[in-house]
Amino acid sequence: MKNVIVVLAVLIFGFTFTANGQEKGKFRVGLDLGYTVPMAGGGGLLYYLEPKYNIRENMNIGLRIGGATMLRDIVYSSNTNAGSAKISVNISYVLTYDYYFKTEGSSFAPFVGGGIGWMRFASLDWETTADPEDFGFLGTRSTIAPVLRAGFEAAKFRFSLDYNIVPKSDLVNSQGTVIGETGNAYLGIAIGFYVGGGKWRN
Numbered sequence: 791m792k793n794v795i796v797v798l799a800v801l802i803f804g805f806t807f808t809a810n811g812q813e814k815g816k817f818r819v820g821l822d823l824g825y826t827v828p829m830a831g832g833g834g835l836l837y838y839l840e841p842k843y844n845i846r847e848n849m850n851i852g853l854r855i856g857g858a859t860m861l862r863d864i865v866y867s868s869n870t871n872a873g874s875a876k877i878s879v880n881i882s883y884v885l886t887y888d889y890y891f892k893t894e895g896s897s898f899a900p901f902v903g904g905g906i907g908w909m910r911f912a913s914l915d916w917e918t919t920a921d922p923e924d925f926g927f928l929g930t931r932s933t934i935a936p937v938l939r940a941g942f943e944a945a946k947f948r949f950s951l952d953y954n955i956v957p958k959s960d961l962v963n964s965q966g967t968v969i970g971e972t973g974n975a976y977l978g979i980a981i982g983f984y985v986g987g988g989k990w991r992n
Contacts, residue, residue, distance in 0.1 A: 906935075
């Protein structure tokens with residue numbers, strides 16, 4: 791968690807470029823693919839589609855539609871050939887805002903942003919030695935999930951880090967008994983591209 795905060799702080803405060811951006815009043819659509827780093831350990835894949843509107847030359851708002859599939863808390867013993875992991879899948883709809891910094895005459899533009907949205911997710915606690923009836927399930931549920939992010943764009947390409955603040959949830963077995971708790975927050979590392987948006991203005 792501390793490393794996540796440090797990375798975001800460096801990206802947010804480490805750029806001292808002159809603010810300048812894309813053309814006001816233009817629409818754009820982005821597509822990002824990447825890797826997730828769950829705070830509970832493990833990894834996974836993320837995928838975002840994000841239509842946006844430039845409300846000013848250095849600001850835009852959008853709707854991030856996407857999801858993530860992750861393996862967390864992975865444990866394996868070579869002595870017994872036994873293992874366990876938590877499998878998580880989510881979909882999300884996040885209202886976003888980005889603010890851009892840009893050097894004059896360059897298409898390189900760092901940005902910071904964030905958003906708030908709705909996330910629907912489910913988890914499974916899986917063990918190779920357990921009876922399937924004892925697997926821990928999280929019934930599909932919904933929650934409000936804030937997002938913090940930062941990164942840069944270069945021409946039509948984009949790199950971003952986003953921290954998805956998702957609350958913990960209980961794990962229950964097939965009889966409905968609570969058998970544990972699972973963390974759901976994760977860091978996303980994504981690359982992608984976008985179309986539209988007009989030209990960067992200098």
